[in-house]
Amino acid sequence: METTAPIRITAKPSSTHWDLIRTILAQSRTEFRRCFHCQSCGGGCPVSHAMTYRPNGIIRLIQLGLVREALQSSDIWLCIGCNTCSMVCPQAIDIAALMDVMRHMAIEEGVSPAEPGILAFHREVVNSIHRYGRTHKLEIMLRYKIRMLDMFSDFDVGLKMLAKRKLDLRPSKISDRKVMKRIFEACRVPPNGYGR
Amino acid sequence: MAMGADAIELSYFPGCSLATSARENNRSLLKVCKKLGYRIVELEDWNCCGSSSAHSIQSDLAFHFACRNLALAPAGRPLLVACPSCMLRLQQAQLHLKEDPQACETYERMWGRPVDPNLDILHFFELLEGAFRAAGPELKTALKGLRFVPYYGCMLIRPPALRHAKDYHGLMEKILSACGAQPLVWSHPSRCCGTFLSVAKPAVVTPMVNQIIQGAIDVEADCIVTACAMCYLNLEIRCSLKHQLPIFHFSELLSIALGMGIKKSWLTRHLVDPVPLLKAKGFMH
Numbered sequence: 001m002e003t004t005a006p007i008r009i010t011a012k013p014s015s016t017h018w019d020l021i022r023t024i025l026a027q028s029r030t031e032f033r034r035c036f037h038c039q040s041c042g043g044g045c046p047v048s049h050a051m052t053y054r055p056n057g058i059i060r061l062i063q064l065g066l067v068r069e070a071l072q073s074s075d076i077w078l079c080i081g082c083n084t085c086s087m088v089c090p091q092a093i094d095i096a097a098l099m100d101v102m103r104h105m106a107i108e109e110g111v112s113p114a115e116p117g118i119l120a121f122h123r124e125v126v127n128s129i130h131r132y133g134r135t136h137k138l139e140i141m142l143r144y145k146i147r148m149l150d151m152f153s154d155f156d157v158g159l160k161m162l163a164k165r166k167l168d169l170r171p172s173k174i175s176d177r178k179v180m181k182r183i184f185e186a187c188r189v190p191p192n193g194y195g196r
Numbered sequence: 197m198a199m200g201a202d203a204i205e206l207s208y209f210p211g212c213s214l215a216t217s218a219r220e221n222n223r224s225l226l227k228v229c230k231k232l233g234y235r236i237v238e239l240e241d242w243n244c245c246g247s248s249s250a251h252s253i254q255s256d257l258a259f260h261f262a263c264r265n266l267a268l269a270p271a272g273r274p275l276l277v278a279c280p281s282c283m284l285r286l287q288q289a290q291l292h293l294k295e296d297p298q299a300c301e302t303y304e305r306m307w308g309r310p311v312d313p314n315l316d317i318l319h320f321f322e323l324l325e326g327a328f329r330a331a332g333p334e335l336k337t338a339l340k341g342l343r344f345v346p347y348y349g350c351m352l353i354r355p356p357a358l359r360h361a362k363d364y365h366g367l368m369e370k371i372l373s374a375c376g377a378q379p380l381v382w383s384h385p386s387r388c389c390g391t392f393l394s395v396a397k398p399a400v401v402t403p404m405v406n407q408i409i410q411g412a413i414d415v416e417a418d419c420i421v422t423a424c425a426m427c428y429l430n431l432e433i434r435c436s437l438k439h440q441l442p443i444f445h446f447s448e449l450l451s452i453a454l455g456m457g458i459k460k461s462w463l464t465r466h467l468v469d470p471v472p473l474l475k476a477k478g479f480m481h
């Protein structure tokens with residue numbers, strides 16, 4: 001189903017390929033059509049070994065009108081936003097910014113993420129900020145593990161971090177209790193945060 | 197080195213990592229700042245900058261998180277940031293405010309005050325440049341014999357929009373070598389440590405971290421010196437090599453260099469015990 005459904009990014013079910021490119025250009029504010037596929041970005045990308053298309057491959061998919069394939073790829077989630085690609089690109093394309101836009105689109109479009117764990121992690125971090133105004137690492141990790149139904153992997157690392165007092169038991173909180181609610185409302189995040 | 201009454205005041209944004217998991221980084225950094233003659237005032241009620249997660253899923257969130265902190269900063273005082281990732285987020289928000297009048301309007305509506313176009317966001321490294329130039333004789337040998345590789349990580353790399361922002365690469369080499377340590381040329385000074393994938397995809401991150409540490413071992417380094425607390429953590433928890441190297445926060449070595457030593461309470465927070473190395477080099481008894 002998903003592979004053939006039209007992309008609604010511009011809120012019109014009939015979005016053409018050109019509409020999509022224009023939307024991605026406007027949101028990423030980077031002229032990715034300049035890409036001549038030299039692959040310098042992939043060469044420098046620290047996670048390209050785990051990717052399917054690699055950064056320039058994502059650009060190629062968009063150019064070819066295969067936006068949905070790009071949105072369904074693991075690559076957009078594996079990208080850690082390290083900016084290495086953006087720094088080395090001879091065409092000064094901000095590929096990291098483009099990857100951000102692809103993730104936002106995938107979420108808006110309800111494309112089921114190829115890396116649900118990574119999205120779940122991001123959501124736990126953002127929810128933690130919603131609750132406390134700061135991140136509480138221990139709780140993020142526990143909630144993430146519960147969400148992924150994976151309580152036992154990495155147990156040893158968790159214990160080591162606790163023993164070295166790198167994981168505080170209690171969160172550090174901001175004192176303005178209302179401000180996060182205001183920010184989240186301004187961003188139209190549902191009141192219960194990013195899903196449970 | 198300026199000291200005493202004419203201390204320069206700075207607002208300080210520690211960020212979540214330094215406030216919690218990398219407390220030893222925070223403490224050593226504050227000590228060094230004080231010694232260099234700065235008065236550090238923590239930004240009151242600062243919030244998380246959103247880290248890698250907020251901008252990954254929603255750009256408005258990342259923008260507002262950063263802006264609230266900018267709005268908390270009192271006028272006329274530079275804002276000091278220690279974490280490269282927070283630094284990047286705050287700089288990006290500031291740039292967005294400078295370029296987009298609509299963003300300024302949103303800011304003013306949200307925070308009830310005008311954007312301060314002159315707010316100077318400073319990275320900790322910037323305080324050091326001048327301070328070590330006039331190194332005294334004790335300083336020149338303070339870290340004698342320490343072979344290190346400088347590890348900047350990726351967050352000090354500037355995306356195209358920030359290409360005119362200050363470039364800090366080379367500073368750790370410059371300063372630590374002024375203190376007698378020996379910087380080594382190596383393969384991975386700006387390689388990404390894997391950041392949050394360390395939680396969600398440890399199997400992807402372990403080879404990345406191993407490569408970095410192997411790179412340091414290949415040039416026979418005694419230790420790795422990090423600019424970023426998150427890198428520090430990943431290098432420590434995700435390395436699966438038999439032979440691991442001690443890792444230091446840059447600020448910890450500066451504390452030793454400035455004659456203030458390294459505290460036991462910082463050392464016990466290291467996963468790879470640095471004490472044997474420090475003793476062998478005579479930096480600790």
Ligand code: SF4
Nearest residue numbers: 035037038039041089
């Ligand atoms: S480095 Fe730039 S021009 Fe080269 S392939 Fe990547 S995006 Fe395209």
Ligand code: SF4
Nearest residue numbers: 045079080082083085
């Ligand atoms: S920003 Fe993403 S795509 Fe670019 S080098 Fe880093 S991980 Fe790879």
